[in-house]
Amino acid sequence: MATNSKSNLSEKDGVLQPETTSKTSAEKIKLNRRKKIDTKEFVAKILDGDITFLSRAITLVESTNKRHQQKANEILNACLPYANKSIRIGITGVPGVGKSTFIESFGKHLTSIGKKVAVLAVDPSSSVNRGSILGDKTRMEQLVVDKDAFIRPSPSGTSLGGVAQKTRESIILCEAAGFDTIIIETVGVGQSETAVHSMVDFFLLLKLSGAGDELQGIKRGIIEMADAIVINKADGDNVKNAKIAKVEFNRALHLYPPKENGWQPKVLTASALKNSGIDAIYEMILSYIDSARTSGYFEKRRNNQNKHWLFSTIEQELKRRFYDNTDVNDQLKKEIHELNNGKTTPFFSADKLLKLLNKS
Amino acid sequence: MATNSKSNLSEKDGVLQPETTSKTSAEKIKLNRRKKIDTKEFVAKILDGDITFLSRAITLVESTNKRHQQKANEILNACLPYANKSIRIGITGVPGVGKSTFIESFGKHLTSIGKKVAVLAVDPSSSVNRGSILGDKTRMEQLVVDKDAFIRPSPSGTSLGGVAQKTRESIILCEAAGFDTIIIETVGVGQSETAVHSMVDFFLLLKLSGAGDELQGIKRGIIEMADAIVINKADGDNVKNAKIAKVEFNRALHLYPPKENGWQPKVLTASALKNSGIDAIYEMILSYIDSARTSGYFEKRRNNQNKHWLFSTIEQELKRRFYDNTDVNDQLKKEIHELNNGKTTPFFSADKLLKLLNKS
Known part of the structure; x- marks a missing residue:
């Protein structure tokens, strides 16, 4: 605005030009660029033994925020060879x-x-x-x-x-x-x-x-x-x-x-x-x-541990999907009640519940 | 036929009447009737302490034949209250x-x-x-x-x-x-x-x-x-x-x-x-x-055992479905190889394999 202008050379407000790229695209590019730089920087700092960045990376690993997790995974991937x-x-x-x-x-x-x-x-x-x-x-x-x-x-x-x-x-x-x-x-x-x-x-x-x-x-x-x-x-x-x-x-x-x-x-x-x-x-x-x-036991134990974690992660997730299913969850309570009253066997009940999962 | 007939009263062969019920329906009814009688008889004999029928019922339980298993389940269900x-x-x-x-x-x-x-x-x-x-x-x-x-x-x-x-x-x-x-x-x-x-x-x-x-x-x-x-x-x-x-x-x-x-x-x-x-x-x-x-520990232990068998049956079946999946099985070998070479983490690999299951 020209309210406090001391010169006659002040310009009139111009017409706003349309953007050549959409705002969201620009944001995306910026975000992406920043993310890439950050991950690289993170990893370089970590490999350099920088405790502050190590701490921040662990905080990302521990975060439940999806974007933090994504970033944590990028850093982990880059750190794996070391x-x-x-x-x-x-x-x-x-x-x-x-x-x-x-x-x-x-x-x-x-x-x-x-x-x-x-x-x-x-x-x-x-x-x-x-x-x-x-x-x-x-x-x-x-x-x-x-x-x-x-x-x-x-x-x-x-x-x-x-x-x-x-x-x-x-x-x-x-x-x-x-x-x-x-x-x-x-x-x-x-x-x-x-x-x-x-x-x-x-x-x-x-x-x-x-x-x-x-x-x-x-x-x-x-x-x-x-x-x-x-x-x-x-x-x-x-x-x-x-x-x-x-x-x-x-x-x-x-x-x-x-x-x-x-x-x-x-x-x-x-x-x-x-x-x-x-x-x-x-x-x-x-x-x-x-x-x-x-x-060779050292390597063998580590390999076995990796396999153990792979299998246990998979199996936990399979169980989570099953027991988090609403239909299954409702019927499960009924089945346990029937079991305690001797009205079904564990195998009959399991069969029934697994069929419920297939349906939903 | 009248070939060895000693009388003139022998009948001529009649015309075959169409069936009033289809053969398969009749078979089904027969099979069903027989099955019902058998299961009832089985259970009555078992409850009577008949060792021969007990043995036969256990053989049905152990059978891998689908119809035997079906029958075994009927007998088990009827025996449960006892x-x-x-x-x-x-x-x-x-x-x-x-x-x-x-x-x-x-x-x-x-x-x-x-x-x-x-x-x-x-x-x-x-x-x-x-x-x-x-x-x-x-x-x-x-x-x-x-x-x-x-x-x-x-x-x-x-x-x-x-x-x-x-x-x-x-x-x-x-x-x-x-x-x-x-x-x-x-x-x-x-x-x-x-x-x-x-x-x-x-x-x-x-x-x-x-x-x-x-x-x-x-x-x-x-x-x-x-x-x-x-x-x-x-x-x-x-x-x-x-x-x-x-x-x-x-x-x-x-x-x-x-x-x-x-x-x-x-x-x-x-x-x-x-x-x-x-x-x-x-x-x-x-x-x-x-x-x-x-x-009260006796009952508690039995109830816990029932729950244990329920959960373990379910979880075994969930795992079977996962690991028997051909795509998963192929990729699993590759992931374990990568794991042993430090090129992935158990959690990255698990995630990849679980996504494969969703697709197929």
């Missing part, structure tokens, strides 16, 4: 066993010998209480400021499968960012140990020594999965108890036949607080990895 | 542990106190080598001639799921025929113990005492399922070893937390050959059943 080159260690143990202190002590040992450590978590409960594991980073105050360490709380999710998928994808990003040791922490909730066991090369169970009740309350199946048991807090008055516990756990482990690769799970004692026994644990893991690599 | 009234006991143990001798001794004890005993088996390997379990009935020569006992080898089948389904349906028929104690035998092949565990009220593991290696070679997970361990062949020179084994197994069982219903699994010794310890085993099972019935 992944797969780390040692993945799973760590589990009940609350109070000292997982955070142990991981801090273990992680600091690793970075002190030149390793780059990423710590992720699988905690299905964090969908309710986001970040219950690793959420309180102050518990790892030394590791969190270590430039060679990266700590990321558990993704949130409605199902263990969803949480585990996101963590698995984050592993790829961390590996592409140059982290050579990935620690996956989980608290013993439901099937989360099984999920973690099937994404790591080595699975470690943390335990405490107590007053003779060491062997009580071990969750079914956990001992079978453990490649090693570490009795933590073996310091001060606890040293003697820890040694007794070690004998008992060794006996317990001998109840099971050796693992597929011939490995006999080990029992070690450690004090994360006093930093004792930590180096021996890492040595043990390395000797395991070395022999697994030589025998 | 089923569900027995104690179901699962028995497992490796070959050589003396399962046949034990079941004979245990079964004879049961019939001697007025019980009616059916012995079934779940043995997936019998699809190759039909009747490998219980096939040699001469090994139970006393029980096989006992009028209160019914022995049936494992059905054959291509999959454990199929074999287990047929056995579960046979249980219904045996119960309808008045058998109040059903014994399901399985040899430790693959997942067969799990299948049997999920169709019985009480799961018993047979073991031998040896020279200090009792605890070696126990298959992962079996101890967790056992409601009791019986150390068999505790006779002669073996008595001492059996007692030592009992102590060790008790220790092993204490590694696990008590079961959902609070039951602490028991260890007993027995000699099936000398008939010693057999009555104590049955007493233990009865006391378990009594307390489970009182607490």
Whole structure:
């Protein structure tokens, strides 16, 4: 407008020219260009070890927004050729066993010998209480400021499968960012140990020594999965108890036949607080990895894990489609009622429900 | 014809009348009538405890012929209201542990106190080598001639799921025929113990005492399922070893937390050959059943088993439909190859394959 013009040379408003390209097309081109640059930049930054971009990429992986997921997939695809080159260690143990202190002590040992450590978590409960594991980073105050360490709380999710998928994808990003040791922490909730066991090369169970009740309350199946048991807090008055516990756990482990690769799970004692026994644990893991690599078991286990995740993803989706079907869902309740009253068999009911799915 | 007629009263051949109903309709009516009578008769005979008809009905259940299956389903449906009234006991143990001798001794004890005993088996390997379990009935020569006992080898089948389904349906028929104690035998092949565990009220593991290696070679997970361990062949020179084994197994069982219903699994010794310890085993099972019935756990476990079989039947069928799809099957091989070469993730591949299913 010419209201505050001090010159007579001010122009009159011209006629608006029609656009040569439609607005939406232009937007699309812009968006597309930006997206392409961003993905490339993202990947370059990640490959360069940039923690900020790694974090942002993981946030995209964890997002439920369709466009974020699309972008996350592009980044994952670009990072894939640079992944797969780390040692993945799973760590589990009940609350109070000292997982955070142990991981801090273990992680600091690793970075002190030149390793780059990423710590992720699988905690299905964090969908309710986001970040219950690793959420309180102050518990790892030394590791969190270590430039060679990266700590990321558990993704949130409605199902263990969803949480585990996101963590698995984050592993790829961390590996592409140059982290050579990935620690996956989980608290013993439901099937989360099984999920973690099937994404790591080595699975470690943390335990405490107590007053003779060491062997009580071990969750079914956990001992079978453990490649090693570490009795933590073996310091001060606890040293003697820890040694007794070690004998008992060794006996317990001998109840099971050796693992597929011939490995006999080990029992070690450690004090994360006093930093004792930590180096021996890492040595043990390395000797395991070395022999697994030589025998070809390392690659075999990873390939089997990939197949496991492929099949379980497919089967979860098939089930979701079935049980989310409204007709099926309504009839299912009726069938279970009939079953409990002895009026049908599981096989009759299954047949009926599957026919319903075909119809709809 | 009148060729050998001695009378003039012989008739001339008449004209063939057109049929008032079509041949196929008549056949259908006949078939239907016969089928109805047969099913009714079958069921009446089964409810009357007729072993011959029970056997024939089980043969129908096991048949892969569509019409036999249809008939089997009719019989099962009619028998359902009379089923569900027995104690179901699962028995497992490796070959050589003396399962046949034990079941004979245990079964004879049961019939001697007025019980009616059916012995079934779940043995997936019998699809190759039909009747490998219980096939040699001469090994139970006393029980096989006992009028209160019914022995049936494992059905054959291509999959454990199929074999287990047929056995579960046979249980219904045996119960309808008045058998109040059903014994399901399985040899430790693959997942067969799990299948049997999920169709019985009480799961018993047979073991031998040896020279200090009792605890070696126990298959992962079996101890967790056992409601009791019986150390068999505790006779002669073996008595001492059996007692030592009992102590060790008790220790092993204490590694696990008590079961959902609070039951602490028991260890007993027995000699099936000398008939010693057999009555104590049955007493233990009865006391378990009594307390489970009182607490409501008995019904709860059966309801859960029904739900388990419903869901697992559905999910097996969903998977079968997916993996039997030709397009999916072809692409799956390619995806696994790509996975092993780190060129895709399990989640990308799953997505691709599921989209293929939608298309076809």
